[in-house]
Amino acid sequence: MIVQTALLVGLVLFSVLAIVLRDLLKSAISLAVASLLLGIIFFRMNAPYAGVFEISVVAGLITVLFILTIALTGAGDEVRESRLVNWVFPLVFVAFIVIDALVMKGLLGKIPALASGGETGSFGDVLWKGRTFDLVGQIAVILAGVFSVLALFRKRDKHD
Amino acid sequence: MIILFVVLPLVVAGILPLLGKVSRRVVPDLLANATLLFLFVYAAVAGRPLIAGGPVLQQLSWLGEAVNIRLALDGFSLFMLLAVSLVGLAVCLFSVDYMERYGAKANYYALLLIMIAGMNGLILATDLFAVYLFLEVAAVASYALVAFGLGHDELEAAFKYLMLSVVASAFILASIAVVFGMTGSLDFAAVASALKELNAGAVVGVASAFFLVGFGLKAALIPFHAWLPDAHPSAPAPISAVLSGLLIKVSGVYAMTRIFLNVFGLTPALSMVLMSLGALSMVVAAFLALGQKDMKRMLAYSSISQVGYIVLGIGIGTPLGIAGGLFHLFNHALAKGLLFLTSGSVQQATGTRNLDEMGGLAKRMPVTAATNLVGALSIAGVPPLNGFWSKLIIIIALIQAGHPVFALIAVLASVLTLWYYLLMQRKAFFGKLNEKWAAVKEAPFWMTAATVLLALLCVGIGILFSSTVTTWIQPAADVLADGVHAVIGSWGF
Numbered sequence: 001m002i003v004q005t006a007l008l009v010g011l012v013l014f015s016v017l018a019i020v021l022r023d024l025l026k027s028a029i030s031l032a033v034a035s036l037l038l039g040i041i042f043f044r045m046n047a048p049y050a051g052v053f054e055i056s057v058v059a060g061l062i063t064v065l066f067i068l069t070i071a072l073t074g075a076g077d078e079v080r081e082s083r084l085v086n087w088v089f090p091l092v093f094v095a096f097i098v099i100d101a102l103v104m105k106g107l108l109g110k111i112p113a114l115a116s117g118g119e120t121g122s123f124g125d126v127l128w129k130g131r132t133f134d135l136v137g138q139i140a141v142i143l144a145g146v147f148s149v150l151a152l153f154r155k156r157d158k159h160d
Numbered sequence: 161m162i163i164l165f166v167v168l169p170l171v172v173a174g175i176l177p178l179l180g181k182v183s184r185r186v187v188p189d190l191l192a193n194a195t196l197l198f199l200f201v202y203a204a205v206a207g208r209p210l211i212a213g214g215p216v217l218q219q220l221s222w223l224g225e226a227v228n229i230r231l232a233l234d235g236f237s238l239f240m241l242l243a244v245s246l247v248g249l250a251v252c253l254f255s256v257d258y259m260e261r262y263g264a265k266a267n268y269y270a271l272l273l274i275m276i277a278g279m280n281g282l283i284l285a286t287d288l289f290a291v292y293l294f295l296e297v298a299a300v301a302s303y304a305l306v307a308f309g310l311g312h313d314e315l316e317a318a319f320k321y322l323m324l325s326v327v328a329s330a331f332i333l334a335s336i337a338v339v340f341g342m343t344g345s346l347d348f349a350a351v352a353s354a355l356k357e358l359n360a361g362a363v364v365g366v367a368s369a370f371f372l373v374g375f376g377l378k379a380a381l382i383p384f385h386a387w388l389p390d391a392h393p394s395a396p397a398p399i400s401a402v403l404s405g406l407l408i409k410v411s412g413v414y415a416m417t418r419i420f421l422n423v424f425g426l427t428p429a430l431s432m433v434l435m436s437l438g439a440l441s442m443v444v445a446a447f448l449a450l451g452q453k454d455m456k457r458m459l460a461y462s463s464i465s466q467v468g469y470i471v472l473g474i475g476i477g478t479p480l481g482i483a484g485g486l487f488h489l490f491n492h493a494l495a496k497g498l499l500f501l502t503s504g505s506v507q508q509a510t511g512t513r514n515l516d517e518m519g520g521l522a523k524r525m526p527v528t529a530a531t532n533l534v535g536a537l538s539i540a541g542v543p544p545l546n547g548f549w550s551k552l553i554i555i556i557a558l559i560q561a562g563h564p565v566f567a568l569i570a571v572l573a574s575v576l577t578l579w580y581y582l583l584m585q586r587k588a589f590f591g592k593l594n595e596k597w598a599a600v601k602e603a604p605f606w607m608t609a610a611t612v613l614l615a616l617l618c619v620g621i622g623i624l625f626s627s628t629v630t631t632w633i634q635p636a637a638d639v640l641a642d643g644v645h646a647v648i649g650s651w652g653f
Contacts (some may be wrong), residue, residue: 137293148304
């Protein structure tokens, strides 16, 4: 329980850091740490596949992409934001925590416990047999991403 | 083979950029238009016999083994597929001439087809996560299409759109997680029957609120509309037509009504919330449209206002109200598609979207002016055009259901609509011809053909409204009016 609480607190803390830090590089690394903690939570909650994906893709691959982009864009990595944002985020965050603490416990009590068992079947079963239609959607998302990059980084023709 | 609605545009989108290396214009033009023509004919001709004996549920098999691709086609989804392929076809025809100046046509068609595939996938989906996934497919393609011109405004609008859309997705995903946590399932039928037995009103309320914010953002209902007046005008005209005519309706209104009416079941409280949001959007956006000088921005605000009518109609929850809302959805898709396309013709001819700089264009572009007038009068609800009948049905339904105040608001908003559209007509097309536009010519053939097609449909459906309602709208409205029973039992696998 203590480990779980520590992990959850760490997750929230690093997520907040990712938002409030001004330096983009530090912000990206905080996000990676948050995602690593989330991955560990997934493992501990009997969801190894989710954990593996969280750590390898989100903490690993995406962080590399972020850092690469920050390195490529170089100068001007200090984000300037209006003062309103500096005030609004902490306020909303505190309000959220308060509402969460007041409401969530009662709300969760109303949700019936699901039959346990975590992830049934092998990963292949889940992906290929359980969620096949999602694969079509994923192919479509990847196609959309590739063509978006091609479209947005094309040489401008006559239209300017 | 209803999976064709998703797979065909995807496959064509995949090969288009390759073929674009061989032929930069003719092959992409032909292939994209042929795909959409096929989908339209398939939906219009083969669709109704398919669902004559009740909803079609397909479980696909691959090499003899059943795979978990489940699709459902009923009156509501067929109606939406028809609207998507019809407006998609008109937009694709328009793009043949319009997109010449942007370059990278094959790439453009590929993204357009992926967006259509995404919308079709969402319409045919039978579970909540598939809804989310195909919502994202259509959205990712639309971000790039909004920014397709690569100018500063386009990129800024696309970024704003992306940011607010991500917030919408986060709310939708959070709600899906809550529903999965409660019911242990994502399947529409299983969720609907599990929710019926569960006594968890508060949690369902939280899930509904999240969905309302998420889909409200996607549908650009007021107060969730901030992105639309930037994103829709900045996109190339055919894309504005798809976004305003289809995307906000499929990923906002369709997904919301399918889940609220067929899965959660419409409660009186939810009905009141939907009607209030609809009425608010209708009025506020109409006032905002009045003050616009940018022609496409005025149309964008008008879209928010008209989505308000649709949500108001469906929100009543009575069979007549739902039928009115859906009929207005269809009419608005046609008319707003038409108006955005004609605004594209005007922009291409004059190089401006500013209404104050225009004037007297009807003398130089008679067909564009005439089709624009048809679209404007249709949305404003002038008889005998199609928009009149759908608004009339909504207002009658409101009075029948005992909401005279909402009915009065709907009538007054309609007067406002007529007002700003007449302003647009007067500033752009009538009056004295501005000297600057003495050399302006009518739009090229395919652009004119697409607008004439949509204008004829607006007039034709207005005249033949009763047969349109009985053939297409009523079966769709029946599915929604049936509530959760439409899904429970018949949609289970």
